[in-house]
Structures are given as C-alpha cells and as structure tokens.
Amino acid sequence: MRADAERSTARILEAAETVLADDPNASLERIGDAAGVARATVHRRFASRQALLKALSERLNDRYLAVIEQAKVETAPPVLALHRASEIVFDLKISHRFSITLASAPGREVQDGLDLLFTRLQEAGAIAPASPSWCRRVYLALMGEVYLLPDEAPELVEAGGRAGLLVKTVLGALGGR
Numbered sequence: 711m712r713a714d715a716e717r718s719t720a721r722i723l724e725a726a727e728t729v730l731a732d733d734p735n736a737s738l739e740r741i742g743d744a745a746g747v748a749r750a751t752v753h754r755r756f757a758s759r760q761a762l763l764k765a766l767s768e769r770l771n772d773r774y775l776a777v778i779e780q781a782k783v784e785t786a787p788p789v790l791a792l793h794r795a796s797e798i799v800f801d802l803k804i805s806h807r808f809s810i811t812l813a814s815a816p817g818r819e820v821q822d823g824l825d826l827l828f829t830r831l832q833e834a835g836a837i838a839p840a841s842p843s844w845c846r847r848v849y850l851a852l853m854g855e856v857y858l859l860p861d862e863a864p865e866l867v868e869a870g871g872r873a874g875l876l877v878k879t880v881l882g883a884l885g886g887r
Contacts, residue, residue: 719755721745723769726762731808738762763812770809771817773802778823788830789877795827796853796873803857821846831886838885849880 725745729736738759742752756762781795803810816824821843828845831837837845856876859866869875880886 767812774820
C-alpha cells in the first residue's frame with residue numbers, strides 16, 4: 711500500500727473509533743467526513759462496514775500484542791509485568807471504547823502471552839498452581855468487573871487505581887500473596 715493510502719487508512723480507523731464510540735450506527739460517510747476523506751475513499755479501503763469493524767478489531771489485537779511487549783512479560787518480575795500490563799490495558803479500554811466492544815476474546819498470540827505471564831507468576835510463587843488458561847480467564851473476567859466500577863469507588867481508591875485493584879484481586883483469587 712502506498713504511504714498516502716496507509717495514512718488515509720489510519721485516519722479512517724482513528725475517525726471510526728471516535729465516531730462509533732459516540733454513535734455505533736454512524737454511517738461510513740460520517741466516518742469519512744470525520745477522517746477528512748471522501749466516502750469513496752472509505753469504500754475503497756473497506757468494502758463494507760463489516761470490513762471496517764474487522765480492521766478495528768485487528769488493530770486492537772495488535773495493540774494488545776504491544777501490551778505484552780511493553781509489560782515485558784517474558785523478562786520483568788512477573789507481578790510487576792502483571793501490574794504494568796493491567797495499567798496499559800485500562801488505558802486502552804478508555805481510549806478505544808468502541809473497539810473494545812468488538813473484541814470477544816484476545817487473539818491467540820495475546821492469550822499465549824498472558825499464559826506465559828501466569829506460568830511465570832506460578833513459578834515465582836505469586837499464585838497457587840493452576841492452569842495458565844484458567845488464570846487468564848479469571849484475570850480477564852475480573853478486568854471487566856474492575857473496569858465497570860465508578861471512578862470514585864472506595865475499592866479503587868484503597869488499591870491505588872484500577873490496575874492496583876485488579877492485580878491485588880487476581881493474586882488473591884488465584885491463591886497468591
């Protein structure tokens with residue numbers, strides 16, 4: 711893809727994220743207007759609304775893969791990596807509200823990264839032995855619940871924020887310290 715086409719595609723995806731967060735039924739024309747491109751350009755890049763939604767979902771998965779890297783899941787102390795990954799994901803949930811609604815589950819590579827993290831947490835004695843995939847599912851379920859808490863919830867204040875509450879709860883739920 712040419713550089714200008716890549717820039718147009720990126721602008722369309724950014725605009726789609728913003729517009730669809732406010733109005734999930736917004737037209738492709740409205741998204742094109744917000745991106746500063748013609749409706750025809752949107753249709754050239756994305757054959758259908760479904761193709762645009764798929765691209766948003768794939769882009770979010772790429773961001774989740776970046777979380778695994780940024781949190782240094784393979785090398786950082788595992789509790790620290792869990793906390794850092796949680797912070798970054800909560801930032802993503804806030805800044806990409808619409809895309810989050812599209813994703814049913816993280817992609818296989820993201821799941822593998824989380825499973826590695828929970829394996830490392832077990833090896834470090836931070837959690838009781840359990841299947842890494844079970845730990846991942848517990849983590850993701852609790853993440854959804856913590857995300858829904860109002861900002862002024864006492865639990866959030868006591869734990870120092872969403873990531874702190876999530877890590878403390880996950881470690882406790884999985885028999886850790």
